Amino acid sequence: MNGSRACGPSDLVRHRASERPGATALVDATTRLSWAELDAQVNRAAAALRAAGPAPGDRVALSLGTGTDFAVLYLGALRAGLIAVPLNPAYTGPELAHVTADCGAALHLDATAGRALLAAAPAAEDPRADRTGESAAVLLYTSGTDGRTRGAILSVRALMANLDQLAGIEPALLTGTDVLYVPLPLSHVFGLNAGLGMALRVGATAVLADRFDPAASLDAIRAERATAVIGVPGQYAAWLGRPGVAAAFSGVRIAISGSATLTPAVVEGYAALGVPLRNGYGLTEAAPVLAITGPGELPSAGSVGRPIPGVEVELRDADGSVSEPGDPGRVFVRGPNLFSGYWTGGADAADGAAGSGGPDADGWFGTGDLAVLDDSGALRLVGRSAELVVVNGFNVYPAEVESVLAAEPGVAEVAVIGVPDERAGEAVQAYVVPVAGAALHPDDLLAAASRSLARFKLPANITVVDALPHTVTGKITKWMLAARVAGSTEGERDGDG
Numbered sequence: 001m002n003g004s005r006a007c008g009p010s011d012l013v014r015h016r017a018s019e020r021p022g023a024t025a026l027v028d029a030t031t032r033l034s035w036a037e038l039d040a041q042v043n044r045a046a047a048a049l050r051a052a053g054p055a056p057g058d059r060v061a062l063s064l065g066t067g068t069d070f071a072v073l074y075l076g077a078l079r080a081g082l083i084a085v086p087l088n089p090a091y092t093g094p095e096l097a098h099v100t101a102d103c104g105a106a107l108h109l110d111a112t113a114g115r116a117l118l119a120a121a122p123a124a125e126d127p128r129a130d131r132t133g134e135s136a137a138v139l140l141y142t143s144g145t146d147g148r149t150r151g152a153i154l155s156v157r158a159l160m161a162n163l164d165q166l167a168g169i170e171p172a173l174l175t176g177t178d179v180l181y182v183p184l185p186l187s188h189v190f191g192l193n194a195g196l197g198m199a200l201r202v203g204a205t206a207v208l209a210d211r212f213d214p215a216a217s218l219d220a221i222r223a224e225r226a227t228a229v230i231g232v233p234g235q236y237a238a239w240l241g242r243p244g245v246a247a248a249f250s251g252v253r254i255a256i257s258g259s260a261t262l263t264p265a266v267v268e269g270y271a272a273l274g275v276p277l278r279n280g281y282g283l284t285e286a287a288p289v290l291a292i293t294g295p296g297e298l299p300s301a302g303s304v305g306r307p308i309p310g311v312e313v314e315l316r317d318a319d320g321s322v323s324e325p326g327d328p329g330r331v332f333v334r335g336p337n338l339f340s341g342y343w344t345g346g347a348d349a350a351d352g353a354a355g356s357g358g359p360d361a362d363g364w365f366g367t368g369d370l371a372v373l374d375d376s377g378a379l380r381l382v383g384r385s386a387e388l389v390v391v392n393g394f395n396v397y398p399a400e401v402e403s404v405l406a407a408e409p410g411v412a413e414v415a416v417i418g419v420p421d422e423r424a425g426e427a428v429q430a431y432v433v434p435v436a437g438a439a440l441h442p443d444d445l446l447a448a449a450s451r452s453l454a455r456f457k458l459p460a461n462i463t464v465v466d467a468l469p470h471t472v473t474g475k476i477t478k479w480m481l482a483a484r485v486a487g488s489t490e491g492e493r494d495g496d497g
Contacts, residue, residue: 008137008156010046010079010130012200013039020176020203027224028067028208035203038072040123045076047124048117049107056081056129058106059139063087063096064114065210066186071196073114074186078137078156081129085139085151086187088394090454095149099141103151103343131156139343140189142284143388143395151343152284153358159193161310161336162287163201166194168309171295173254173278174228176203181226183209183217183235189288190258190393194280195230204228214238218248229255232393233262234423236277240269249275256280258289259393260425261381267298279304281379283367284395285339286311291379304371304379311335314364315373323373328382331367338365387478389418389426394456396428398478401459404452405430408445410438415468415476416459419485427460431481433468440464 016025017039025038033041054060060077062084064070070086077084085103087096089111100108109117131137137159139151166173174180180199184191186208199206207224209217212235221229222244229252236257239245249255255270258280270277276295281304282288290313293305307313315329316322323329341358359365368388371379389396398416405414413433421427434440442462449458469480 008078008131009197009200010075013042013075016203024205026068026071026206031068033068041072042075042079043124043126044121045072046080046127048121049076049080052107054082054106059083059085059103061085061087061100061105061108063089063110065089066208067210069114070186078131083136088187088454092452094452103139133157140284143397153340153343154287155340158287158337158339162289163197165308165310166198167201174198174202174204178204178227179224180204180228181207181221183212183231188393189284193287194289214242218244222248225251227251227253232259233257233425237266237423246273249273287337290333304381306377328370328372330385331369331371332364334363389428391426391456392424396457404449408448410435410440413468417478417481430459430462431465433465
């Protein structure tokens with residue numbers, strides 16, 4: 001089946017069930033579903049969701065771990081004509097309250113409620129009410145510059161366009177004969193569309209993992225005879241250093257990494273195993289993939305490859321003009337895979353007809369990334385135009401972390417920056433100045449922050465300092481803090497010889 005912008009992910013399941021009903025579609029730690037079984041469960045979920053009260057266009061929040069239950073409810077929501085709102089199950093109560101209120105969720109299902117709904121759902125006919133075309137399919141919440149998350153509206157058109165673009169890459173990234181191992185959260189666009197969506201698009205088997213454990217995941221790759229793997233740099237680094245990695249990856253013909261850049265050492269490590277490791281670049285607003293390295297390439301630091309078919313990229317200076325060749329510029333992108341805007345509420349936005357901050361009138365969207373375009377047309381990321389910290393592919397804005405820490409008794413001032421981290425790509429580093437006479441303990445601050453922030457947003461390190469560097473106008477000079485970290489790291493590297 002060729003991808004079509006008129007159909008959506010739930011329609012792909014319907015087609016695969018008629019084409020290869022007995023072939024394995026989804027696998028998790030406890031469940032194995034054929035395409036026919038998956039299609040039947042999606043029908044049941046769609047009927048059960050509609051019976052629970054939501055009407056077409058309503059939002060259904062899904063706070064479940066990665067597994068077949070999540071996939072069935074997500075696809076069932078789309079088949080019922082609803083908008084899915086995948087949420088990180090690590091969200092705290094305040095974070096969940098903000099998102100569910102912001103999207104106006106008609107229904108919120110956690111793992112317990114989702115499992116109960118599916119268990120009680122009787123067999124049902126296909127409602128044939130799938131989301132299509134420009135209709136919003138998914139709201140994916142990503143951090144905004146003010147520290148609050150905001151919902152990116154991804155239409156069916158955007159989701160399917162990116163799957164079609166990926167399917168147009170030659171040689172093929174994934175085929176219907178592949179078994180794809182997905183140790184990524186389906187609450188994140190990388191796992192949801194580049195992982196699960198791509199498996200649906202080509203008819204591959206998707207093996208879903210709820211938690212990442214290096215040893216257990218290597219066992220699963222080997223036991224399921226995975227031929228393709230999609231993950232983040234920290235996962236590939238963790239696997240590389242473990243016994244059994246060569247045996248687990250012996251049948252893997254392609255491995256794809258995203259959400260952060262790969263180090264040459266990791267790429268070379270997999271090359272030594274005979275596994276081509278491809279590095280991709282994308283963002284939630286692009287559903288998500290924009291570029292990927294070619295087969296056989298050993299990318300330099302920061303290299304994310306060339307734009308995929310159907311995606312245009314421009315680098316622009318601060319004044320909006322196109323950057324000179326070889327100069328860094330802000331990355332602007334254009335393509336049918338781009339989002340419709342950020343959720344602003346209201347009936348129109350429910351179908352993706354409204355929203356703010358989306359592509360401009362000419363279809364271009366400015367990212368927060370700075371890059372250089374090399375002579376071969378490949379992108380090399382060199383920094384960010386904002387202070388965004390990306391931890392294992394999840395966006396963290398310092399303002400949100402700073403506001404939580406600053407609210408604690410005895411805290412006079414806070415500065416949060418991102419620092420390099422071998423496993424997560426980046427980690428959150430906080431500097432805290434105490435009120436005169438106050439005694440602050442990093443462990444106490446971390447415990448307090450954990451009540452309001454998801455785990456991936458928590459500082460990996462909190463340093464109590466006497467003062468922070470400021471400009472003459474009183475603004476904290478975070479670049480000096482980052483330089484201090486870089487200098488410390490360089491000194492440690494030199495000392496290690």
